[in-house]
Each structure stands twice: as C-alpha cells, then as structure tokens.
C-alpha cells in the first residue's frame with residue numbers, strides 16, 4: 001500500500017525545468033549577480049588576512065598553517081583572534097602561488113565560482129528538504145520537488161546579503177564552510193538512502209559525511225553546526241521524533257529570558273534576510289544604538305520577530321500535517337542552527353551583526369519563503385500574478401547584487417556606501433578617513449577622523465591617525481593633546497607613543513620626547529622607525545654616539561631602513577670620520593644595492609677622501625636611477641670642479657641650476673667656475 005505525502009510542487013505555479021537546465025539557470029544567474037566583482041581590489045579585512053598574512057608566502061612551512069589563526073599569528077599568542085581556518089588559508093596560499101603575487105583577480109574568480117557551485121548544489125539540497133515522503137510497504141523514500149527547489153535555489157543564488165561573502169575575499173571562509181557543510185548534509189542523506197530492498201544504512205556515507213563536516217569546520221568554525229543539523233534531520237526524517245517533548249526537557253524558561261538582550265540584533269539579522277536594502281561592511285561600534293528603555297519603539301521589531309518565530313515554531317511542532325511539520329522544522333533548523341555560534345548564547349563573539357554569518361542561515365529563509373509561496377499559490381486565484389511578483393523579487397535582487405558587488409570592488413566605494421547606512425558607526429568614518437589619507441588627501445581625512453573621535457571618544461586609532469596628520473600640518477598643540485589622550489586610554493599603544501615623541505621633539509621638549517620614544521620601544525620590541533626617530537632626537541642634542549647607536553639599532557631590525565643608513569653616513573661625514581662613514585656606506589649599499597640616496601651619500605664621502613674615480617662612478621649611477629635630483633648634479637659638478645675637469649663641472653652645474661635655480665651654493669660655485677674659465681680663455685688667447 002503506497003501512501004504519498006503532498007509535495008510543494010503540487011501547489012506551486014512555477015516552471016518545471018529538467019534538472020540539467022535548472023542547474024544551468026541557477027549557475028548562470030548566480031554568476032550574473034556577482035561577476036562584476038572579479039576585478040575588485042583587496043579591501044578591508046583582505047589586507048590583514050591576505051597581504052599581511054605571512055602564511056601565504058613560500059617561506060612559511062606548510063605545517064605551520066595548522067598552528068596559526070586566520071591572520072597568520074600563532075594560535076597560542078595573546079594577540080591571536082583564535083579564528084581557526086587553516087583550509088581557507090591554504091586556498092589563499094594556492095591562489096597566491098598560482099598568481100605569482102598579490103593580484104586580486106584570481107582570488108575573486110574562485111569566490112564567484114564557489115558561490116555558483118553552492119547555488120547549484122542548493123537545488124539538490126532543497127529537493128530533499130522540500131520534497132515529501134513516500135510510504136510503501138518497502139519503506140520510505142523521498143519524493144523530490146524539482147519546481148519549488150528551483151525557486152528556493154534561485155532565491156538563495158540572488159540574495160544580496162551574500163555580496164560580502166562573494167565580493168569580499170575573506171568571505172571565502174564562509175563559502176568554503178557552506179560548500180562542505182552542504183556536501184556533508186547530502187552525504188548524510190545518502191547514508192540513509194532507500195534502495196529497492198527498502199531502508200538501508202551505509203556506514204561509509206556516514207563516514208564521508210563526518211569527514212566533510214570536519215573539512216567544513218577547518219574552513220570556518222561555523223561548520224561545526226552541521227552536526228546539529230544532521231541530528232535534526234535524523235530525528236525528523238529518519239527517526240520521526242517529536243521535537244516538542246525534547247525541547248521541553250532541554251530548555252528552562254529562564255534560559256530564554258537570558259537571551260532577550262540579544263533579540264533585537266536577531267531581529268535585525270532577520271530583517272537583512274527579508275529586505276537586504278541596507279548593507280554595510282561593518283555593523284559594530286555604535287552603528288546600532290543600544291535599546292535603553294522599554295519605551296523604545298524598536299521593541300516592536302523584537303516583538304515582531306518573536307511573533308513570527310513562535311508562530312512558525314508552533315506550526316512546526318504541532319501541525320497535523322507531517323509534511324508541513326517537517327518542512328517548517330528543517331527551514332527553521334537551517335535558519336537558526338548555523339546562526340547559533342554568532343548568537344552570543346553560548347559564548348561571546350566580537351560582533352553584533354555581520355552579513356557573512358547569514359550565508360548559511362539564508363538557506364532556511366529560502367525554504368520558508370518557498371513554502372509560504374506554495375501556500376499562497378494554493379489559495380490564490382491569480383496564480384500568474386503571484387508568479388510574476390516572485391519573478392520581480394528575483395529580478396530586484398539580481399540588480400541589488402550587481403550594484404552591491406560593484407561597491408565592494410574598491411575600499412573607497414565600500415566605505416562611503418556605509419556612511420548612509422551606519423552614520424553613527426565611528427569605524428565607518430575612521431575607514432573613510434584612512435582611505436582618503438592613504439591617497440594623500442589629508443585635509444579631507446581630518447574631517448572624518450574628527451567625526452570618528454566625536455562618535456567614539458575612546459577611539460585611540462582614530463586619535464592616533466588624526467594626531468599624525470595634524471603633526472604633519474604643524475598643528476602641534478592639538479596633535480599633542482590627541483596623542484596624549486590616546487596613550488592615556490591605551491598605555492601600550494606603541495605607535496601613539498612614537499608619534500607623541502615626534503610632536504614633543506618638534507615642540508623642543510626633548511626629555512619628554514626621549515621618554516615617549518623609549519616607552520614606545522618598551523611596548524613594541526621591534527620598532528625600527530622609533531629607533532630612527534630616537535636617533536634624530538639624539539643628533540639634535542649632539543649626542544652623536546647615542547644617535548649612531550639608535551640608527552644602528554634601526555638597521556639591525558630593518559636592514560633596508562635607508563633613512564637610518566643615510567643619517568649614519570651623513571653624521572659620520574659631518575663629524576670628520578670619513579673612514580667610518582665610508583665603511584658604513586659600503587655596508588649599506590651591500591644590503592640595498594639599488595638605493596640611489598645611499599649611492600649619493602657614499603659618493604660624497606668618497607669625493608672628500610679624494611677617491612675621485614669611484615665617487616664619479618657612484619654619482620653617475622645615482623643620477624641614472626634618479627635623473628631629476630638637482631643636488632646629485634650639483635655635487636657631481638663640485639667633484640669635477642675639484643678634480644679639475646672643468647667642462648664636465650660646468651655641464652652639471654648647469655643641469656643642476658635648471659632643475660633647481662634656488663639650490664643653495666650652486667649658483668656661487670657656478671659663477672666661480674665661469675670666472676676661472678674666462679681667465680683661462682684670456683690666457684689661452686694671449
């Protein structure tokens with residue numbers, strides 16, 4: 001006796017495409033949504049996770065990846081974020097190796113392909129989730145739902161909230177996690193596949209599913225939730241357990257109360273799924289003001305969320321219709337379970353809302369949406385209008401996706417787009433300011449940094465950057481105020497201590513400056529720039545030995561610190577230690593052979609030591625590397641002048657004066673030479 005559950009496809013007015021075509025359509029449309037992100041820059045977190053991540057370079061042994069976090073720091077270190085995603089890092093490393101450098105295109109292409117693959121896979125997943133069960137004396141088998149699964153997969157493929165995962169390269173973690181999560185789920189379903197003999201159970205597929213789940217976990221921690229999901233699937237479809245009794249046993253009422261604090265954030269997450277219009281790369285730092293009293297109208301959102309959720313949960317648990325019960329429970333399961341690690345229920349996480357954590361939960365949303373659509377189709381008379389409306393929603397989403405992924409292509413657009421979504425988020429203003437400053441637009445950056453500090457008066461990084469710019473614009477007093485405040489708030493902020501030192505140095509408060517530099521070095525052991533600045537302070541104070549030691553320290557920590565080398569050579573030269581200056585110069589050029597400023601400094605020293613030939617060669621090499629430096633030509637002219645090669649001296653004085661007519665000393669030297677040449681001519685004529 002065969003008995004078949006109703007299947008969503010009975011009610012739905014929607015296309016029936018052969019499976020092959022359905023997959024092609026989903027692949028194409030998901031590609032269309034995000035294809036334009038392929039040539040985007042590395043933006044936002046990409047610089048920390050990719051460009052500055054030493055785990056991508058060949059020097060780092062592959063084995064180390066297992067002991068490092070997502071950003072390449074040791075997991076055991078205090079500064080580690082403890083996010084463990086070695087397989088994702090491995091794929092970055094392969095991308096880097098194949099491209100032979102930091103070219104973002106390859107990284108983006110892989111992300112786009114991953115999303116397309118996942119979207120196509122969703123057809124199979126939804127077929128299982130939305131399909132009905134068929135009972136016969138041979139056991140149960142799934143009655144797949146190709147029409148509704150196509151709709152749900154399309155909804156998933158075009159959801160704009162996915163832009164962050166696809167267009168942002170670090171979103172790879174979520175994509176890979178989702179991919180293996182789904183493969184694990186499909187493997188689990190396969191383990192309990194029915195064949196002609198009835199119910200079978202394949203331990204091999206369970207094993208495959210567990211391994212795939214573990215891989216998902218090594219791509220992103222969220223992957224662990226596959227265990228919960230498989231358990232729900234197991235309970236519902238395979239063992240038909242009544243969840244209500246189970247939950248009653250597990251949950252105490254006060255535990256629910258505990259969660260209330262975070263509920264507003266949950267409702268915002270839900271809102272992002274329903275209406276992905278406001279998207280932002282960062283939702284933290286004041287973006288969403290806390291609800292402080294019950295009279296806050298936003299309580300409505302919370303109430304609405306629970307009203308809907310409780311409604312759905314009741315239906316899922318108590319409905320007469322077993323098919324409905326199962327679809328709703330699986331929909332809610334996919335919506336809620338992958339979200340649990342981000343919910344703050346079990347452990348505190350560092351963010352309130354992040355679009356990328358909704359990648360997997362959006363599967364649940366697609367299930368519920370499709371189910372709702374099938375219910376409406378069953379009742380409505382105008383099925384065509386309903387189908388057109390859904391098509392309209394899909395189309396709007398496609399457009400939203402392409403627009404949003406174009407914003408993800410450059411940091412400037414990404415950060416600016418956030419200004420209207422999260423005007424209260426200090427981090428948004430900070431990032432817009434930082435982007436402007438990096439591009440050299442300091443005066444525009446000031447405005448944004450000020451706003452960031454105004455919104456978050458304890459934002460030490462904004463203070464440090466603002467202080468730094470003000471320092472360069474010689475607004476020293478305000479710079480000092482900001483930097484002092486920053487180190488007061490965060491006493492181990494080394495960069496702020498160094499900048500404060502530079503300001504105090506400029507204000508001629510040398511003792512305080514020295515103190516600040518040493519404090520900076522105390523908090524950051526390897527700080528070559530700080531040693532460099534310390535050296536300049538000692539040089540100003542005529543403490544030559546200390547200055548040389550400090551610069552030496554800078555070059556020990558950073559052998560290519562050209563400024564420190566140059567300062568050493570010049571100081572030794574000016575104090576008459578020509579032999580030492582020459583030795584340091586040669587040592588420096590050995591380490592950075594293509595640095596023309598070092599060639600120039602050493603050439604000057606050699607000229608003074610009357611090693612004219614070698615000096616000339618170095619001057620010429622420096623000029624070849626940097627032909628438009630007036631001083632290079634001027635000093636070479638002086639060399640020829642002294643050496644007695646007057647024609648070449650004249651030529652280079654003239655080039656130098658052409659490049660910089662005001663260069664000190666050159667004019668006088670040139671006039672001296674001209675008089676000498678005239679006298680020689682008179683003598684020759686006589």
Ligand SMILES: *[C@@H]1O[C@H](CO)[C@@H](O)[C@H](O)[C@H]1NC(C)=O
Pocket residue numbers: 531534546547549550551553
């Ligand atoms: C240079 O580094 C050494 C070793 O770290 C340290 O003891 C010394 O004080 C430093 N000197 C200067 C002037 O930076």
